[in-house]
Amino acid sequence: MSINRNENGGFPNDGTTRHIGEDEAAPLLGNATVATRAKGAPFTACVFNLMNAIMGSGILGLAFAMANTGIVGFCILLLLVCSLAGFSIHLLLKLCDQTGINSYEDLGEKALRKPGKILVGLTILTQNIGAMSSYLFILKSELPATISSFLSPGSMVSAWYEDGRLLLILVTVCVVLPLALLPRIGFLSYTSSLSFFFMLYFMVVVIVKKFTIPCPLLQNRTLGDDLFQVSNCSASECTPKAFVISSKSAYAIPTMAFSFLCHTAILPIYCELDRPTKKRMQRVANTGLCLSFLIYLLSALFGYLTFYSRVDSELLLNYDTWAPQDVLVMTVRLTIQLTVMFTVPLIHFPARKALTTVLFDGRPFSWLVHVSVTVGILLVVVLMAIFIPDIRNVFGIVGSTTSTCLLFVFPGMFYLKISNRPLCSSEAVGAMILLVFGLIVGTLSFCVIIITWAQSS
Template sequence: MSINGNINTDLYSECAAGDRAGSETTPLLTNGSVQTRAKGASFASSVFNLINAIMGSGILGLAYAMASTGIVGFCILLIVVSTLAAYSIHLLLTLCDQTGINSYEDLGGRALQKPGKVMVGIAILIQNIGAMSSYLFILKSELPAAIDSFLSTDSTGNAWYEDGRLLLILVTLCVVLPLSILPKIGFLGYTSSIAFFFMLYFAVVIVVKKWSIPCPLPHNVTTLSGTFQISNSSDSECTPKLFVISSKSAYAIPTMAFSFLCHTAILPIYCELDRPTKSRMQNVTNVSIGLSFLLYLISAVFGYLTFYAHVNSELLLGYDTYMPRDIMVMTVRLAILLSVLLTVPLIHFPARKAVILLLFGGRPFSWLIHIIATLGILGVVLLMAIFVPDIRNVFGVVGSTTSSCLLFVFPGIFYLKISNRSLRSFDSIGALLLVVFGLIMGLISFSIIVITWVQDS
């Protein structure tokens, strides 16, 4: 699975400048000095790495976002968010070339001194915790269904292995914790190389299964846990909505922001790119965001056209109701679960590093601090995954706060503070609009989400 922009931050310390083709780049700094390096990553390899950083658990929530905004409304919002994501990356790359800084946190420090660096560190930490929570939530909801799908149909629904919370605790203690507690887990990065193919397979399954579930949806459907009742299902529900405005629409943009956030991975990938120029890296960004956009759009459209108003906020759960033992659904579920399981420790590493840097500064490595930070972060993430009732809440809150800041607000503010361009220049005006858009949409979305919680309670 994608780590949604939370690439191992050790890459920052490994970035060094080599032979820089073109005149539009400035050597990147490594511990205050410029060093040479071996031949970097190819264009295709960089595109693949960035796609892995972009695509993640957000793909499971986009069909729900489409049901909440309508097809046309969703497409407009997806185009706007993906375009602004590419533009904010353009601003970061521009600052990277102007300053030679290769870390998102250090850009915050350059723009706003120590408070800026702390704000970026906290935002990345919260974003990582939100991403890990969303992945563990997927494990909690999908693992019992995956086990049930391989068992006999006379399952009572009361077995211990059908309790998602218990399974989540066991998997966290037996798999996630041992992998997360390692001081260096760079080898897990190799497992992400198959993430794109998992996502591609996911999109193919969603498209194929569109024609396997009838519409209108059956009123009574026998599932593994009994009979599932759907009320008010009619032919009118098989007509896709072009525009929808409701309180649920507030989850759309945060979910999209969560899905396109890859900004903390941009500078490390830029450092490793062969013949790294700003225009070459921008092309890598545009291709990666374009391919991710297509997979996101295809999955959302066909997921929505399968379930319409009854689409689940975690898309795969909807298929359990109508085809609980379908081979393709079972295999795509296993693929995603495997990706999720191996990605959580990878996301945990930069989160732990951010905590240690924020609380203990530049202290030498200590196993005691390392273990305490690991257990503390995993404990918070596990509690969130267990007690959060709906994955859309994770997407909504994290997307409207830290994702909006990292995607829109911070790049714009940093550009306005650091760049020597005139305030009337195109990029300065664009940076200002980016900040305004991020603040307005984040505040509106978060406010509506909170109001919805209060009303529902």
């Protein structure tokens, strides 16, 4: 095994190729660097952080995706997207191991020079600001109703906690900002572990409610002092379908791509992993993806088998309609919002890193820059969440472009540009498939969203 190291013991960042053994067990950092490096985050903490980066509000839309693709069609697509996400992570880690580069932005510079670094940085920044804004928009919309349901159900008197904008500012200042100011992503492992158990609880509640909400769907209605039930669903609709093809099916893959997007956090997590090697980090990625796949699949399956074709684009809205004031539904709404709240600082980390790389590349760490960039990004995100009345279409367009680029297009393109493997090798062919698949999916998704947006206008 021959490895080129720089004078500090680390791997050179000038693109010099280093050759390692087939087990790919060489560390990301040189031995001299590792010797003076603080102890990194343990394996379990990195898995929790990765799963928190993977799972977010996207889990609420997967039952809708299954309703518009069918059970078998959904399982095939979900497995395909999960496998491609795992393969693209493998390519990124392979490039890091080959070049000694440990930053997504620097890989862009290595492949496409300075414009590539700026392109990747702006793509990460746009994607993560869009995701954080959508998450805070959910908090602004849902948190007041959730708190009211626990404190004063049915009260006609408005209280201060029913103002979503005020709650959003309080949550951002008191929870999101302190977590976002942490200098290392490994410190977020504690909140990430809570988010994992919240998602697990969501999955359990979805499974349990399948056996308590009958089909045809019966909704409680009141008329005067009388309570009665009405059905908005016929018995014929209570049959699961293996395959479904409709205009809404085009949203399935973008929803899944958004649900598995963790590539902006994968390299920062890799850098802070204890004993960081490509093989060890690949195990972190595979564990996180497999657990996320299982939770996604079970949540989508039982959510679909509860509401069938009546599944809403946001699954919790179905439970609000058909099981209002249900204690399990109320608690799961709260846990989902806590998960979203804890996910925002994790998404903020690569967004801050991308902006710092674009504006202050090469400068030493400065707390003034760190705090200023953190507050600036959060200010933009909060203002967007407060003043944009409906961000679904706007960030649908952003997601269909930036998500597919970060998940499919960039890893495939960078591997083909940087790797010294022949084009006929299996990994190069896989990178080409990843690139073409990402371009096709991104273009089709963008066109469908634009056409749907125009028709609805």
